[in-house]
Amino acid sequence: MKTTNKLPPIIIDTDPGHDDAMAIMLLIKSKLFDVKAITTVAGNVKIQDVTNNARYVLDLLESDVPIYSGETRPLKRQPVIAQVHGNGGLAGANITKTEKLNHEAVNQIIRIVRENPHEVSIVVIGPETNIARAFIKDPELPKIVKQLVIMGGTIEAPGNKGSVAEFNIFCDPEAAKIVFDSEVKIILNPLDVANHMPMFLEEFEKLKGSKLYQPIISMMTHFIKGIEKFELTKGALMYDPLVAYYLVNPKAYKLTNMEVHVETKGEYTYGMTVVDRRTWGEKNPNVSVITSIDRKSFVNDFVKIIRS
Numbered sequence: 001m002k003t004t005n006k007l008p009p010i011i012i013d014t015d016p017g018h019d020d021a022m023a024i025m026l027l028i029k030s031k032l033f034d035v036k037a038i039t040t041v042a043g044n045v046k047i048q049d050v051t052n053n054a055r056y057v058l059d060l061l062e063s064d065v066p067i068y069s070g071e072t073r074p075l076k077r078q079p080v081i082a083q084v085h086g087n088g089g090l091a092g093a094n095i096t097k098t099e100k101l102n103h104e105a106v107n108q109i110i111r112i113v114r115e116n117p118h119e120v121s122i123v124v125i126g127p128e129t130n131i132a133r134a135f136i137k138d139p140e141l142p143k144i145v146k147q148l149v150i151m152g153g154t155i156e157a158p159g160n161k162g163s164v165a166e167f168n169i170f171c172d173p174e175a176a177k178i179v180f181d182s183e184v185k186i187i188l189n190p191l192d193v194a195n196h197m198p199m200f201l202e203e204f205e206k207l208k209g210s211k212l213y214q215p216i217i218s219m220m221t222h223f224i225k226g227i228e229k230f231e232l233t234k235g236a237l238m239y240d241p242l243v244a245y246y247l248v249n250p251k252a253y254k255l256t257n258m259e260v261h262v263e264t265k266g267e268y269t270y271g272m273t274v275v276d277r278r279t280w281g282e283k284n285p286n287v288s289v290i291t292s293i294d295r296k297s298f299v300n301d302f303v304k305i306i307r308s
């Protein structure tokens with residue numbers, strides 16, 4: 001009898017973005033997952049651009065993973081866009097195709113999770129609008145998603161969009177609040193860790209010989225230029241691939257359970273992730289927060305997987 005080795009199903013919910021592109025490449029090239037869908041969400045740039053960018057990345061990978069476009073704006077607030085990724089959200093990439101928007105992301109997230117209860121990990125590397133919409137439409141969903149692996153928020157580090165908020169959460173705080181207050185299991189990669197783990201151009205040079213070398217060097221050169229204007233580093237901040245890598249090699253991670261809430265009413269703190277860091281009193285931890293990642297393993301595996 002033929003035996004099939006079933007790979008763990010995942011969905012990548014994303015707003016590409018340079019670091020999103022690296023996360024998508026890492027997950028697909030690893031061949032460790034059954035990538036059921038790329039769902040796009042307005043975030044780094046508008047929905048048409050992020051969806052075109054997702055198509056560009058999948059074409060580079062010669063991948064037939066379906067793309068479902070998602071929410072075009074946040075639940076309540078005015079849309080925000082990012083500055084570090086340049087025009088179109090993926091400066092340095094040769095985007096030539098306009099991907100037709102199908103607005104199917106929310107329905108497809110629900111379908112995929114319903115068809116694979118307790119099995120699907122969702123890699124959430126954009127604003128949480130699609131996920132919140134799916135939870136509103138299907139309130140049982142948080143209980144049957146295996147886990148959300150989220151790039152978002154900050155514990156002690158300053159914000160990267162305003163003084164206290166991280167970009168993905170700031171883009172749609174109301175959506176993030178729905179997600180964090182739900183029963184879903186969350187693994188969170190906050191800025192605190194990602195800020196200290198840039199990858200440098202010399203490290204991307206190790207991809208020489210790979211088909212992806214040229215496009216990656218071109219994208220990362222532009223990303224680093226964008227980052228230099230706003231952050232104190234000369235490297236590419238690998239926010240999204242760092243959380244994606246958790247699924248590839250969880251042993252490289254240290255996690256601490258924390259109680260995390262999203263501020264939606266503050267005049268100065270809108271979009272802040274408020275963490276109860278008191279050492280006393282009762283806590284209701286709702287999130288496993290990544291507190292450290294083995295950088296060497298990440299960089300070595302990233303290079304190995306992309307070259308493979």
Ligand code: BDR
Pocket residue numbers: 017018019020044082125126151160166167168239240
């Ligand atoms: C997050 O913001 C976006 O610009 C990146 O793609 C990442 O998901 C980091 O704060």
Ligand code: CA
Pocket residue numbers: 014015016017019020044125126240
């Ligand atoms: Ca992103």
